[in-house]
Amino acid sequence: MAIDDLLDEHEQSERVRTWLRNNAAGLIGGVALGLAAIYGWFWWKDQSTAKQMKASDEYQAVLDQIQAGKIKDAQVKAAGLKDTSFAALAALDLAKAQVDSGKRDDAIATLRAAKTDDSVVSAIVSQRLARLLIDAGKGEEALTLLNGGDDAASHEVRGDALFALGRKEQARDAYNKALGLLDVAAPQRRLLELKLSQAGGTPPKPESAS
Structure with missing residues (x-):
């Protein structure tokens, strides 16, 4: 190995040692922060x-x-x-x-106070509360509560509210929308067809239902 090569390696080693001495505090601090972050994450996970x-x-x-x-x-x-x-x-x-x-009124109060970020559970709460409100003669409030719901259950309960309010034509429309979102073999379909008939409508034939 040439003398120049030895000098280059020695010089490089010195540079590395000098850099480490100058940046030791920063390196130690960085490692400490990293370890603290890892520990904090595991602590939070355990707490959760x-x-x-x-x-x-x-x-x-x-x-x-x-x-x-x-x-x-x-x-x-x-x-x-x-x-x-x-x-x-x-x-x-x-x-x-x-x-x-x-x-019933206690149940209404319980569901009014129920809060959740889960959209599925929230929809179920709204539908059950709406049914209780309809039973309590508060159909308009039930309709407001169901505003925006576009699933079969929401349309069905909306139809119930409209029927209770004497708005049969709109009730028929809601029931038809609910039927259109249900599979032909859905167990709740028969009840929906009965509600539609009661509102003066004609249930769609199985082959035309989607």
């Missing part, structure tokens, strides 16, 4: 998992109280699920229990 598990246990407690017929106790426990993904589910179960025990 623990929170979900706790909420799941509390939701099960709500179901247990409902099954035991302790509606008021279930209501108290359901309130503790606020701001969790189980809050709306607990509200649906609680409202059903309230209706079954003859407390």
